[in-house]
Amino acid sequence: MHQNSILLLFLALAVIAVIVFTYVYLSSKNAEQSEQGMAQPLKKRFWFLLILFVILAIFASVTIPKSPYFLFADETPAKIVHVSSMQFAFFLSEHAIDPKNPSGEPIELPVNELVEFRVTSLDVNHGFAIYDGSNRLITQTQAMPGYVNRLRYKFTEPGTYNILCLEYCGMAHQIMRSSFIVK
Amino acid sequence: MESIKLRKITSVWILAVFVLFIVSIILGILMRLNQGGVINQNPVTFYANMTTHGLTMIGIWFVAGMAAINYLMERYVKTSYTVNLIALVLTVIGVLMFWVSTFIGKFHAAWTFLYPLPFKLLGAESWSTLLFLLALTIFGIGWLIWSVSLMTQILRKYSISQAFAWQHFKKNPSVDTPPFILISMITLIGVIASLLAAVVLLALLFAEYFSNGSFVNDALLMKNLTYFFGHTIANEMLYLGLAVIYELFSEVSGRPKWKTTWYVALAWNCTLVFILTAFFHHLYMDFVQPEGFQIIGQMASYLASLPAAGVTVFSVLIAVYRTKMKWTLTNLLFFIGVAGWVIGGLGAVIDATISNNVVLHNTLWVPAHFHTYNAMGNVLFSIGFFYWFSTQFAENIKPERFTKWTLATLLIGGAGFLLAFYYGGADSIPRRYSVYPAELSIGAPWAVVGAIFATVYLIAILVFFYNISKRCLKILSSPS
Numbered sequence: 011m012h013q014n015s016i017l018l019l020f021l022a023l024a025v026i027a028v029i030v031f032t033y034v035y036l037s038s039k040n041a042e043q044s045e046q047g048m049a050q051p052l053k054k055r056f057w058f059l060l061i062l063f064v065i066l067a068i069f070a071s072v073t074i075p076k077s078p079y080f081l082f083a084d085e086t087p088a089k090i091v092h093v094s095s096m097q098f099a100f101f102l103s104e105h106a107i108d109p110k111n112p113s114g115e116p117i118e119l120p121v122n123e124l125v126e127f128r129v130t131s132l133d134v135n136h137g138f139a140i141y142d143g144s145n146r147l148i149t150q151t152q153a154m155p156g157y158v159n160r161l162r163y164k165f166t167e168p169g170t171y172n173i174l175c176l177e178y179c180g181m182a183h184q185i186m187r188s189s190f191i192v193k
Numbered sequence: 194m195e196s197i198k199l200r201k202i203t204s205v206w207i208l209a210v211f212v213l214f215i216v217s218i219i220l221g222i223l224m225r226l227n228q229g230g231v232i233n234q235n236p237v238t239f240y241a242n243m244t245t246h247g248l249t250m251i252g253i254w255f256v257a258g259m260a261a262i263n264y265l266m267e268r269y270v271k272t273s274y275t276v277n278l279i280a281l282v283l284t285v286i287g288v289l290m291f292w293v294s295t296f297i298g299k300f301h302a303a304w305t306f307l308y309p310l311p312f313k314l315l316g317a318e319s320w321s322t323l324l325f326l327l328a329l330t331i332f333g334i335g336w337l338i339w340s341v342s343l344m345t346q347i348l349r350k351y352s353i354s355q356a357f358a359w360q361h362f363k364k365n366p367s368v369d370t371p372p373f374i375l376i377s378m379i380t381l382i383g384v385i386a387s388l389l390a391a392v393v394l395l396a397l398l399f400a401e402y403f404s405n406g407s408f409v410n411d412a413l414l415m416k417n418l419t420y421f422f423g424h425t426i427a428n429e430m431l432y433l434g435l436a437v438i439y440e441l442f443s444e445v446s447g448r449p450k451w452k453t454t455w456y457v458a459l460a461w462n463c464t465l466v467f468i469l470t471a472f473f474h475h476l477y478m479d480f481v482q483p484e485g486f487q488i489i490g491q492m493a494s495y496l497a498s499l500p501a502a503g504v505t506v507f508s509v510l511i512a513v514y515r516t517k518m519k520w521t522l523t524n525l526l527f528f529i530g531v532a533g534w535v536i537g538g539l540g541a542v543i544d545a546t547i548s549n550n551v552v553l554h555n556t557l558w559v560p561a562h563f564h565t566y567n568a569m570g571n572v573l574f575s576i577g578f579f580y581w582f583s584t585q586f587a588e589n590i591k592p593e594r595f596t597k598w599t600l601a602t603l604l605i606g607g608a609g610f611l612l613a614f615y616y617g618g619a620d621s622i623p624r625r626y627s628v629y630p631a632e633l634s635i636g637a638p639w640a641v642v643g644a645i646f647a648t649v650y651l652i653a654i655l656v657f658f659y660n661i662s663k664r665c666l667k668i669l670s671s672p673s
Binding site: 012013014016017019020021023024027028030031034035037038039041042043045046047048051052055058059062063066069070073074076077078079097133134135137139141145146147148149150151152154155156157158159160161172174176177178179180181182183184185187 | 236237240301302303307309310313314315316411412413416456477478479480481484487488491492495496498499502503504507510511512513514515516517518520528529531532535536539540542543546547548549551552553554555556615616618619620621623624625626627628629630632633
């Protein structure tokens with residue numbers, strides 16, 4: 011799963027950092043007065059920077075095309091869901107939602123087909139985060155007053171998906187939620 | 194050399210920062226205990242405490258960095274005591290107003306006060322929003338005057354190109370710009386830019402507040418301004434700490450003073466550009482933001498790590514590697530702080546990757562990484578300075594007893610409290626939830642673990658507070 015790989019990558023890098031800093035500290039503690047430190051530091055600095063730059067460039071070129079703005083950008087959604095958020099509820103509907111009298115309906119979405127959520131807010135900023143059946147955050151966008159964010163996603167597993175608000179929106183932020191079914 | 198007045202006001206800053214820090218840590222521990230189900234706070238109280246915790250922490254570590262560079266800058270240029278005092282008085286007034294707005298008025302829009310939430314708070318006193326905005330105005334005035342004054346003093350002695358160390362791009366420069374001056378200059382520009390964004394933000398908020406509904410702001414513009422201000426000031430306060438390290442690390446280690454070279458000059462000039470454009474990564478999940486800005490956000494976040502890692506971190510490692518040096522609590526805290534900064538930076542770069550941000554944005558991964566480079570980075574830079582400062586004027590400094598144990602306590606407490614955040618983030622636990630919903634109940638035990646280790650961290654901070662503050666109090670009571 012995505013988050014587990016991220017955590018493992020982070021922990022591995024953090025452990026490497028701790029080892030490097032500890033090693034360097036110990037090398038100073040055990041150094042003789044006559045020792046001269048690192049030989050040719052400028053050359054080593056150059057190589058370190060070059061390697062870091064290459065790694066970051068590879069990371070950027072692999073990850074940027076996977077950004078949500080580019081995923082499914084050329085496809086036509088099979089289903090469109092309108093989402094209006096307000097303190098502290100989500101309204102989901104297959105039809106346009108009247109901002110003066112918002113109402114929602116139960117939503118059922120097709121499996122393996124492209125769905126577009128058109129997400130907005132009627133008051134403050136909210137988050138629109140979709141959690142799968144094993145309570146993993148799988149995708150999200152922000153719900154912003156005056157704007158409509160279009161979130162596209164293809165659900166590959168049938169089941170009930172929960173929606174939680176992930177942008178702090180006030181005293182009942184933690185109970186603001188909704189759900190839909192994928193069949 | 195610095196005056197006794199400067200010495201005394203720096204002591205007051207240190208004491209104030211420590212006291213506010215301890216209160217804010219306790220608020221943080223209470224938040225984690227509430228999330229863990231150990232205590233049961235009203236959600237409004239929880240979010241008001243969260244607001245107090247966040248803004249107090251940002252404010253104190255910003256002023257701690259400013260007080261430190263103000264003190265050290267006196268080695269190179271004359272600084273204004275009056276401005277330092279104005280900043281102190283306005284900060285104290287601002288904190289009092291801000292705390293009344295949250296503790297009594299229950300203002301709870303979080304330290305980012307993201308528009309339009311401050312105007313749509315339920316459960317808060319109606320006057321609290323105005324008081325909070327006025328408190329921010331007071332901070333803004335005091336800090337802007339302070340930053341502009343310090344920058345002006347630098348520019349009285351150094352020309353603009355010298356302050357940016359551009360002459361170091363040529364061979365054998367006729368004037369040496371000390372690294373401390375270069376970094377202070379770069380950082381102060383960032384600070385001033387972020388404070389000016391805050392001024393615009395506040396002006397727009399006041400305009401809407403007093404317009405009785407006839408003027409409404411644009412939410413996307415306000416979000417950009419908010420994060421330009423918030424991200425920039427939160428990062429610049431770290432760079433204030435780095436200026437202190439460049440000045441003091443070699444000195445306390447008994448090693449030759451660090452000099453500005455062409456690559457140090459280049460690195461810090463690049464940092465200025467990257468740091469002012471990286472804030473876009475806060476808006477990745479706003480799909481209406483132009484895509485170009487989103488890509489700039491990821492690129493700038495990645496590129497910002499190059500000068501940081503390739504120059505500053507590498508320089509610290511080179512300075513230490515196989516070099517016999519005098520280790521004191523100050524350079525040890527600086528060294529551990531740089532490690533904490535690196536590890537927090539790794540978490541930050543991972544989160545600044547758009548495709549990761551989709552599953553990490555506004556989860557506990559966010560507080561995880563920024564607490565790493567603050568609680569285990571910037572805080573250690575500042576405490577390193579505080580310790581060094583407090584021992585400058587004390588006679589017969591005996592090596593502190595239990596220093597090793599205090600450091601071990603700090604590291605264990607810090608690591609445990611941060612890991613609870615990282616694991617929570619990887620488990621998709623949202624940030625800024627007073628309690629967790631049933632299906633995310635795994636967040637509760639992580640919160641309890643976080644609270645326990647944060648208490649261990651607090652114990653180490655209390656020991657540092659005791660040792661440093663008793664010497665600062667002596668400085669204050671010494672004859673002028």
